[in-house]
Amino acid sequence: MTSWRTKLLPPLLAIVFAVLLSAIALIISGADPLQAYGTMIGQMFKGSTAVDTVNLATVYYLSGLAVAIGFQMNLFNIGVEGQYRFAAVVAAIAGGAMKLPPVIHVIAILVVAVVAGMAYAAVPAILKVTRGVSEVISTIMLNAIVAGIIAFLINADQFGVQRGNNIGTRVIEPSGRIPGIPLGSGTLFGFVIIAAIVGGAYWFMLNRTRFGFELKASGESTTAAAAGGVSAKKMTLIAMLLSGGVAGLVAMPELLGRDYSYGITATQMYGFTGIAVALLGRNHPGGIALGALLWAFLDTSAVSLEQINVSKEIATIMQGIIVLSVVVAYEVVRRADLAAEQRRVGRALAANGRKGSSVAEGGAV
Amino acid sequence: KDSSGGSSNNSAAPSSGGSDCVTAQKPPAAPAATSSSAAAGGKVDGSQLKIGLAFDVGGRGDASFNDAAAAGTDKAKSDLGVTTVNESTASASEAESAKQQRLDQMASQGLNPIVAVGFAYADSVKAVAAKYPNTKFAIVDDDSITLPNVTPLVFAEEQGSFLAGVAAAYKSKSCHIGFVGGVNTPLIQKFEAGFLQGAKTVSSKIKIEDEYLTPAGDFSGFQDPPKGNAKAAAEIAKGADVIYHAAGASGKGVFDAAKAGNALAIGVDSDQYNQKTVAADKDVIITSMLKRVDVAVFDYIQAVAKGDLTVLPKRFDLKVDGVGYATSGGKVDDIKDVLDGYKAQIISGAITVSDKPQK
Amino acid sequence: MSTAEAPAEAVPDRGAPAVQLTGITKRFPGVVANSDVNLTVVTGEVHAICGENGAGKSTLMKILYGMQPPDEGTIAINGDEVKLRNPQDAIRAGIGMVHQHFMLADNLTVGENVFLGAEALHGIGRAARARLAELAERTGLHAKPDTLLEELGVADRQRVEIVKVLYRGAKIIILDEPTAVLVPQEVDALFATVREMKADGYTFLFISHKLDEVRAIADTVTVIRRGTTVGTADPKTITSRQLAEMMVGSELPSPETRESTVTDRAVLRLTGLTLGAEGSDRNALDDVTFTVRAGEVLGVAGVEGNGQTELVETIMGMRKPSGGKIELVDADGKARDLTRAGTLTRREAGIGYIAEDRTRHSLLLTQPLWVNRILGYQTREPVSKGQLLDIAGARADTERIVREYDVRTPGIDVPAAALSGGNQQKLIVGRELSGNPVLLIASHPTRGVDVGAQALIWENIRQARSAGLAVLLISADLDELIGLSDTIRVMLRGRLVSEADPATVTPQELGSAMTGAEDDTAGDEE
């Protein structure tokens, strides 16, 4: 009955709060908040920004999903960062080397990406399951190490090609690309559709399949799951691999839809953004989508703020405030609901006389 | 100073002292300077130009190539009467689409020309320039784009670094010098290549420490003074006494290490002797390899104002003073003739400097 | 900081009652836990509080201990009205509480657990240790102060809890279900301590579901039903049956077995089962051999920590045995070796499992009831089809369990945590008896469950037994064990040491056998 309120009110409150707080920061730095917010919103209707935002959100979405799979199993996969970059470079190398007919080429690249993401996630997974190494440490280390591996692989001595001062993998032939969808003055990544399918599959897996049940059960209580026939180690392994597999897709929208090569200037940190997005979306595929869009919107608006000489750090600050205040708002609303409920029981009690029926309702034997 | 060119004549005889290091003949004296800015000449009016300047990470104030680009537009404002310069700066780890968005917004606002600073903009410039064929674009440090409305502004960093190598070899007492690269990219390898070649040209027996902080793609190497410090200190501990860095902000750590280890250092990009953030170490900075992004940007704007881009050089090299060395502090005054001699040889083609490290 | 003197001054004064609660009301969302409770506890008495699960006993005690603020009502200690905002206030007023669930930190040492919060009294150094040693002597705690708490057995944990209370100089001591995990001998020891201290002027509030115990120790009994006090009785005169009727308005159930239904057909056969214990030379299970037949309830008695948990978990495949064999025999007499099988395979083979710790091993607390119905059955009808879940089926079957097993719940969409312990247990029993199991492993199936729910669970087990189910029953409640079992085996230090005939054995005899003491007098030694 109050579900819309408990679900939607907190994010709205959080955004309002973030807007107010950032306004103070804007005023201190001598900017006009109204103009700043006007620009942030106005930019969405200019040029291809709206499409760019959705494109960027697609990447964040995949990253958020990858992180969320780990969270379902209580695994803190900080390693999405390393996994997606490893997968990207391996897939780009493979894709550049392959000569295949159109659709098959794309599928082959995606398979390579997923497998590579899984392979890189397998390291912390195996270390955790066999040696009990905390996945937090191992993925932090692997995130750093991946930079060395990429540098090694795209070295001109190995698989790299130098273009100007940039080095990257060989360009993927048109047969291996995913055509975009022209929309206004921009081009929407064709991968948006695949991302939506992945999101749907995530939802279905989690809520409708035996595997999803086992994953959630194991995440909630390893002991209860074990007594129910679910091996926590197996689930840890599979969840980490799945997470890595999805992480493998993170760079694909851009690789197959825009860049066609993975180089040293490729964007980093999508994996870390994924953590924030997954948390914002409360691990729900729909929530993650909204979180990804919001995040992408703030990112693109940062660029526009620069154009009117407003310090774009405001966008980062807003992102931080929103993450924090969304969860605070959830808690505040929860407490308000609790208090309201308590008052309601109190009133019912007063009306019904001393033996309120509510005791039995509450589950007392 | 005993390391002046004079001793190089009897290089065969081993003896103590830094002078022994120099084994090559001192180059012939340079002819009187002939080069000058490419577009020198009559006054040009740029008041109609509205310029977009897209910085790489760091932006105005980074005391490096972004700042140099800004200096170029500042000069255009004062010398050419340019009134409008819109600036925008990339943030660390921003998405490729943000770069495109930045350029796209500039182009759609009617800014023309648009200067993109840094090869990280290559893909974005390529995409956006194709979309706005009537807008002129320039990109610093990249020449991979072949569109008619895109002008590459690239430099012969290896030539300037060659001179840094010469200076290092002449100034080293232990005949042992060092290079600290920030990130091992092709661009920084040019600095490395020129430095190595220059030093080896001067001395056949010089020892060179040659290391990077991080590999390609891990840009933290430009951001980590403590690591630059550790690396330089290690090179000094091994015996190197002149260190050349191409490590961006990590260079500060290199200078600190040189100062602490009684060694000398060579700066990069701008004249770091005069740079505020490293002022405490200025007495160890003997020279800096100058990369005149300001000159390139200014020349480009001037050429656009004139409507003739053909006057621009293909590469900003020693000949057009696109690269060079700094003399602030007077620490290389004693070998200025040597440096200018090599400079002349490079300009004349007598020496070709490779842009790939020959190890 | 609290002062040691304050409670000491509370000289037994027959005039003012030690505790006087007036009109206490406490509401939780959706529940009124206490409604207008009045309670008077005389100084120097043992005052028992009885009531079904969820009647509001613990809540009332937590209010008295300052852990939860009452919505309405007043508290008077030794005649003075006090406001208890937090446990510190209560401690200062001379109140101590031993909680229903241990309030101990496993990673801290015994000493640290005791000194925590009361460092002002004797610090955490030598003086504190001396005082601790004194109290340990008095309560029979033998663990060293530097032992990590996690190395302690349940009885010792209970003693640490009591030492904690005494260390703070409490004169009014709340014991919330302290005996649930103790064997009779340990209960006797506890009661001896209580009586001794009572003579020294201490006042006790005592909660238990075991009515015999209540009558044995208490001077007064107050019964709470649905959050309100329904009356006070004299335990010397009232019978357990009358007490139960006051609590629930129904008859006191007994776990008596009816006629035997034991058949010849073996269902579970263990041969030489051995389980090594980590970091210890002694095996957790040592050469355990027995057979459970169809229609038989095999009871295993033993002091907590002697390998029962390990036995059950090894049979369920949650621990890997180091030797021996576990076989399940089907109706045709064909034995299936399960020694290497996973937990799920064993469950699919027809083993139902009521775990001893329901919140840890049987439930997903934040998930709704129908999701909990799926746990352990995720591969089987009616809750799943192939790799997919059958949500409609799961919901329908949960509704059935709620109906048939009288699970009192507002609906099947509430999280499992919202049910009281007894109702959680009924849900679990219902689940584990679904899907026609051939063997039920029931570990403490009625622990902490009130008399009403107990009766229901016993009845269900009996019915299933007469339908041919084999049951392996582990229980610390010896009445339950004797009443339900067809055969009783006693477990000591990982070995099955003796066998008892439930028809003749008394709880006292069984208790002696369990502790390994007085082997000659133990019941029906083989």
Next chain:
Amino acid sequence: MAVTDVSRPDAGSPGTMPVHRKRSRIPGWLRGVIWAVIAIAVVSTASYSTGVAALTSSNTASTALRLALPILLCALGGLWAERAGVVNIGLEGMMILGTWGAAWGSYNGGVWAGLVAAIVFGALGGLLHAVATVTFNVNHIVSGVAINLLGLGVTKYLANLIFAPISGNPRQSPVVPKFDTYSASGLSDWLGDLEKEQRVGISDVAGILRGLVTEVAPLTMIAILLVPLSFWVLWKTRFGLRLRSCGENPVAAESLGVNVYRHKYIAMLISGALAGMGGASLVLLRGGADYLENQTNGRGYIGLAAMIFGNWRPGGLLGGAALFGYADGLQLAGGGEAVLALLYGAVILVAVIVVVQLFRRQWIAAGLGVVGAGVLYAIYWSNDTLPSDLIPYTAHFVTLIVLAVASQRLRPPKADGQPYRRGED
């Protein structure tokens, strides 16, 4: 991070048989010393057999110390937070706040003011984390992520507002005063002579010690003293006992009159302050940056890893930070050659472990050790250099390998990361 359960045997929960572990008689500090001796013995043997002096040179040691410092301070910050039951992945953000504060304070009032400002700024981050996680029961990871974002955003904003007009650079502060360094000069010289003699063992130890006593800044000494101090406060005082009880079982603590909220708040303030000091150690030591955007470079995360590596204990996290700092210092100071020599050292270490396992009759572990040593030796033997692109990540590799080899029995505080609401148990 409640998932560590997976690998832990469920010992000690009420109702299961208590496990009587054979607790070793060796006290913790002695074990630390033994480990240190073994480590030094291994590296000096490796240094001797491979002829790579960098393994034990004073330069490596002092570099290692410098690089370990911020990590150590962050790890200590993590320790304080997690011992009180708050998971702190916001260390990175608090550290960034500390770098800004250090630069600002030092610029305006000298180094000590800088240190104080860094502590205050870090503590503000900790306070925010406490408000979110303790008062509002926000998931600790969410809050940590948000603080990392805010730390970055707020410092950028402040740098833009305050530093840019002075330094002309929005990403960097003006030059700020740094701590002076002190050497125990007599000792240092004597050790220096010993080191130069290149005598097996003695020179190695001398080199390492010399690196640790030469040109040391007060901040370094403070940081190292904070390790035993943290131990003392957390394990030997009432306050520490109360604080730890909040991380083990807050409900029990509250039931004994411990004000859990207050202790968690205090712990978070200290945690943030330590992380802020970690930031200061990047800014206020010679050779470091002034405030520079992004200069922390993930060191906060490494600090968190060092703390977990150290099993939530001060001595352990010192070991973790030292290991990381040493490996990083070695690769910077000695390059690929030294890393290869380190590999040789790893072979020796594994060999030692194999012997120990054989002694303990752990045949399988010993067998695996032999295989591992064989593989490592094969790599060492067949390579003159390692891929230069991977050398900078030596410390990360070493950490991973040590974790995989060392047997893990992590014992995080029981209630670490779990929400606690007063009155709702």
